[in-house]
Amino acid sequence: MAAHEAHAPHDAHGHHHHEEGFISKYIFSQDHKMIGKQFLMTAVFMGVVAMLLSILFRIQLAWPGEESDFLSFFLGETWAPGGVMKESMYLGLVTIHGTIMVFFLLTGGLSGTFSNLLIPLQIGARDMASGFLNMLSYWMFLISSLIMLFSLFIETGPASSGWTIYPPLSALPQAIEGSGLGMTMWLVSMTIFIASSLLGSLNYIVTIFNLRTKGMKMTRLPLTIWAFFITAILGVLSFPVLLSAALLLMMDRLAGTSFYLSDIIVGSEMLENHGGSPLLYQHLFWFLGHPEVYIVLLPALGLTSEIISTNSRKPIFGYRAMIGSILAIGFLSFIVWGHHMFITGMNPFIGSVFVFTTLLIAIPSAVKVFNYITTIWRGSNIYTPAMLFSIGLVSTFITGGVTGIILADSALDIAVHDTYFVVAHFHIVMGMSAVFGMFAGVYHWFPKMYGRMLNTRLGYAHFWVTIVGAYGVFFPMHFVGIAGAPRRYYDYTVMGEYDKPTFDMIMDLNVIITVFAIIAAFGQLIFLFNFFYSIFRGPKAVQNPWRSNTLEWTTPVSHVHGNWPGAIPEVHRWPYDYSKPGAEEDFISQIVPLAEGEEGDH
Amino acid sequence: MTKLIVLIVIILGVIAIAQLVRMYELSSKLRNRREEDIPNRDNRLNATLLLVFMLAFFASVIYLFVEYGYTGRGEAASVHGASTDWLMDLNLWIVIGVFFLTNALLFGFAFKYVRKPGVKAYWFPHDNRLELVWTVVPAIVLAVIIILGLRSWNEQTDESPDEAIRIELFSKQFDWTVRMSGDDNTLGYFDYKLTNENNPMALLTTKTIQDAIDSMEYSSTGIHALEAKLNNPHLIFIPEDHDLMVKDLARKERMVRMLYQLKARHNSALDARAMDDIVFNANDTLFLCKGQDYEFNFRSKDVIHSALMPHFRSQMNTVPGQTTRFKFIPTITTAEMRVKMNNPKFNYILMCNKICGSSHYKMKLMVVVLDKPAYKKWYAKVSKFDPKAADVCKTFRNIYAVGKPKAVVADSITVAAGTSVDTAAMATK
Ligand code: HEM
Numbered sequence A: 001m002a003a004h005e006a007h008a009p010h011d012a013h014g015h016h017h018h019e020e021g022f023i024s025k026y027i028f029s030q031d032h033k034m035i036g037k038q039f040l041m042t043a044v045f046m047g048v049v050a051m052l053l054s055i056l057f058r059i060q061l062a063w064p065g066e067e068s069d070f071l072s073f074f075l076g077e078t079w080a081p082g083g084v085m086k087e088s089m090y091l092g093l094v095t096i097h098g099t100i101m102v103f104f105l106l107t108g109g110l111s112g113t114f115s116n117l118l119i120p121l122q123i124g125a126r127d128m129a130s131g132f133l134n135m136l137s138y139w140m141f142l143i144s145s146l147i148m149l150f151s152l153f154i155e156t157g158p159a160s161s162g163w164t165i166y167p168p169l170s171a172l173p174q175a176i177e178g179s180g181l182g183m184t185m186w187l188v189s190m191t192i193f194i195a196s197s198l199l200g201s202l203n204y205i206v207t208i209f210n211l212r213t214k215g216m217k218m219t220r221l222p223l224t225i226w227a228f229f230i231t232a233i234l235g236v237l238s239f240p241v242l243l244s245a246a247l248l249l250m251m252d253r254l255a256g257t258s259f260y261l262s263d264i265i266v267g268s269e270m271l272e273n274h275g276g277s278p279l280l281y282q283h284l285f286w287f288l289g290h291p292e293v294y295i296v297l298l299p300a301l302g303l304t305s306e307i308i309s310t311n312s313r314k315p316i317f318g319y320r321a322m323i324g325s326i327l328a329i330g331f332l333s334f335i336v337w338g339h340h341m342f343i344t345g346m347n348p349f350i351g352s353v354f355v356f357t358t359l360l361i362a363i364p365s366a367v368k369v370f371n372y373i374t375t376i377w378r379g380s381n382i383y384t385p386a387m388l389f390s391i392g393l394v395s396t397f398i399t400g401g402v403t404g405i406i407l408a409d410s411a412l413d414i415a416v417h418d419t420y421f422v423v424a425h426f427h428i429v430m431g432m433s434a435v436f437g438m439f440a441g442v443y444h445w446f447p448k449m450y451g452r453m454l455n456t457r458l459g460y461a462h463f464w465v466t467i468v469g470a471y472g473v474f475f476p477m478h479f480v481g482i483a484g485a486p487r488r489y490y491d492y493t494v495m496g497e498y499d500k501p502t503f504d505m506i507m508d509l510n511v512i513i514t515v516f517a518i519i520a521a522f523g524q525l526i527f528l529f530n531f532f533y534s535i536f537r538g539p540k541a542v543q544n545p546w547r548s549n550t551l552e553w554t555t556p557v558s559h560v561h562g563n564w565p566g567a568i569p570e571v572h573r574w575p576y577d578y579s580k581p582g583a584e585e586d587f588i589s590q591i592v593p594l595a596e597g598e599e600g601d602h
Numbered sequence B: 001m002t003k004l005i006v007l008i009v010i011i012l013g014v015i016a017i018a019q020l021v022r023m024y025e026l027s028s029k030l031r032n033r034r035e036e037d038i039p040n041r042d043n044r045l046n047a048t049l050l051l052v053f054m055l056a057f058f059a060s061v062i063y064l065f066v067e068y069g070y071t072g073r074g075e076a077a078s079v080h081g082a083s084t085d086w087l088m089d090l091n092l093w094i095v096i097g098v099f100f101l102t103n104a105l106l107f108g109f110a111f112k113y114v115r116k117p118g119v120k121a122y123w124f125p126h127d128n129r130l131e132l133v134w135t136v137v138p139a140i141v142l143a144v145i146i147i148l149g150l151r152s153w154n155e156q157t158d159e160s161p162d163e164a165i166r167i168e169l170f171s172k173q174f175d176w177t178v179r180m181s182g183d184d185n186t187l188g189y190f191d192y193k194l195t196n197e198n199n200p201m202a203l204l205t206t207k208t209i210q211d212a213i214d215s216m217e218y219s220s221t222g223i224h225a226l227e228a229k230l231n232n233p234h235l236i237f238i239p240e241d242h243d244l245m246v247k248d249l250a251r252k253e254r255m256v257r258m259l260y261q262l263k264a265r266h267n268s269a270l271d272a273r274a275m276d277d278i279v280f281n282a283n284d285t286l287f288l289c290k291g292q293d294y295e296f297n298f299r300s301k302d303v304i305h306s307a308l309m310p311h312f313r314s315q316m317n318t319v320p321g322q323t324t325r326f327k328f329i330p331t332i333t334t335a336e337m338r339v340k341m342n343n344p345k346f347n348y349i350l351m352c353n354k355i356c357g358s359s360h361y362k363m364k365l366m367v368v369v370l371d372k373p374a375y376k377k378w379y380a381k382v383s384k385f386d387p388k389a390a391d392v393c394k395t396f397r398n399i400y401a402v403g404k405p406k407a408v409v410a411d412s413i414t415v416a417a418g419t420s421v422d423t424a425a426m427a428t429k
């Protein structure tokens, strides 16, 4: 491969260390490891904010209209007069919660952290293809995060039309206050975010294609890299479509165009717009929106593949099938977007096509699940916190995945679309899974990031509180949904006026859910403490704490510019030679040449 | 004060945890244990906890199904709803089976194959037969699900028979309005530009067009009034106001041209279609007849809404600029449902299910299903022609005000570009 030869001159350069200033080391760093850590810190912060928002509106749902010191503390008199949340603020909080969780925590945060950290380290490269673009990508991410956060504090309130911002609601400030300045900020923030994501993704793709070390064939890449690779491709192909959707929306808002607007009278104002279609927006949005859920999910699946294999001391079962299923999921994710639009007035025949393609995706997903389970079967499983979170991920991926089959079935979706059943489904399959994957990654690669170890016992406590809390929050939501409760409702009293027993049942469940949510939120404090404490005071890490095969564990503990102090090691085998018969140790690093007569790869 | 106490408790808590961690680390150091070496005791403990968790999880899932799984929506109250429920149950059984099976395998193996000293993991990188099995078996199951699902979907979205009663549900922030097609069972045409207080659903007749033109031209904020104001040499405007008025005038001139086109194209023979339509007030209950085919059309005045009727297992979005539809046959009267639900106060409900503004959660409509005799009686009353009883007899002919629209009426529709609308006031409406 020409790539590593072209890189050779750099090797010599890697030896001498030039002192870096504080600013270029910690702030305007172009080093992928530091950028990864910057992404992680930002994402942790955004995640905490989004979680706090969810607790605020969960309190409203469980105890509607009751005064709460907690609410008045965080929201103040403007948004929670007398400690009762305002209805418009409820929608604002839900919207920003969803936006932050999906885009900032699980797209920017998850991919940004681990693609940056692991791609060069695991493929054997000195850094990303372009350190400068990579730095730019982080800074744009930070700016977009800040704009999104500031939009919470403006007078007219943040964007409030749901994270999907369907027009006309999002286009007309007359229809809801949040569609004024708040929506403009949302769009600006997301535009910058998309630019950041594109810069990052292009960089990842180029790096994986060109900078693999000698011997690192595509079929020797760890599954993490495969996952990041396909994720980046999905991002490059779908985010521009969201950008175009956002730009057209911006034009409808500012320039008087009619892409999404037609025949509207809002309040008492008759708009001239004619001929646009709100469905156009939905098509564009979900053309990103569905791949987006895999952009969120695939990196998590990649991380856990690596972690489960390492900690079961077994090769990941069906390596090629795993790659195949990532490719299949990636491809199929582009032709299923219509399953979000079964009841929007889209032609029912087109709906049938989307039913078919959507249910197809279940096949590669099932393959992945069974491969994980088989990997654990007859393993020698070691329960590090990372391993526990990975097992949690497989469980949530199953639990949330199976309800997807119901939602993908258009005939059934009619009755549960936009109810809490959907909220349960996507939180479990996307939210919990991806968050578990992210936690697993942090626990596993913390020594690589900070050169120190996280406290394992606190990790256990964190895991158990989180899985119990999270299932406790999201499983009961299925029943709220099947009882007919719509989502994005500030309270459910209207249901009570028509059918009191059902309303009572919903309220029972809502209280259970909120209590679990509060427990789960407290559980995250354990993590935050452990995380920040260990960065500074955790015990020093050894070079390869998990006795793992991949290349990142051949780099020294303390970070050096260029990753390897000497030449980049050459790769001789696939990354999953765990417990190979005939080998002495139960792991063989990728850089160990094949022994005499040993069968290569798999 | 409470805030202070909370703060102190939090700080103390953090310090306490920090101390515990320090102690733990010191003892690890003493015993020379490293963080990454998981002792067998911890390992087995977590493996056991995984199993315990699974059992507890399964138990709570079963508990939830028993306690809350009856679904508060009750028995499906429409023909297709019953088959949806059947299909839903079938899918749920499959899905729940898979859920229990795979979760059990996952947690079971995790428990069973915890590291044991001296036991090496089994080298098992792949097995084509196994992989084929779990590709093909899900594929077959999914094929069944797809076929059954699409059959039901096609039935539900198919066209209604001719005898289906046509009803329009008109949505706006934050209420629903019902329009029935009347004796000819055809809904009259509409055009949003004709909206005014007397014609909230913008029905299209020769007269409504003329009234819209008149109000656009002659009302107190109409074209002539605006022109007069702008040309009046004695009036001085601040520049912004002047610009707004000029814009407003231009816009109204464009709209009135479109209205004239509408008028020129209009065939007055079509008026009759609209005249016998029964137009209810916003929030007036939707009355349906048991066993009758219904074809629903949906329209939206402002943003997207969605008509969710959970008891009928029906839902459709309402989209501005577009008409959407669905159909169903109600099978259980409200009275019967009250018995079934064991709740004498039960009523069917239609809820808005697409976020549409701050009062989204209050946007609902009562639905009542009557048996045939009761329905007939009710229908005879509302469809009668009796100009003096316009509060009961709701045919369009009956309720549409005769004569020129009053100036106030015209006023309520301002076509101004920058008219500031008090959103807060709207929200509380
Ligand atoms: C502490 C944990 C969390 C709680 C208690 C929580 C709770 C909720 C609730 C109650 C809603 C409102 C549903 C509705 O009315 O439509 C919601 C919306 C949402 N949540 Fe979460 N959530 C949590 C974590 C997450 C995570 C990790 C994700 C990442 C995928 C996420 C993504 C979303 C999205 C996308 C929405 C939809 C927002 C919208 O309707 O526009 N949430 N969440």
Ligand SMILES: [Cu+2]
Pocket (backbone or CB within 6 Å): A289, A290, A293, A336, A337, A339, A340
């Ligand atoms: Cu999707």
Ligand SMILES: [Cu+2]
Pocket (backbone or CB within 6 Å): B172, B173, B174, B304, B305, B306, B352, B353, B354, B355, B356, B360, B363
């Ligand atoms: Cu609505």
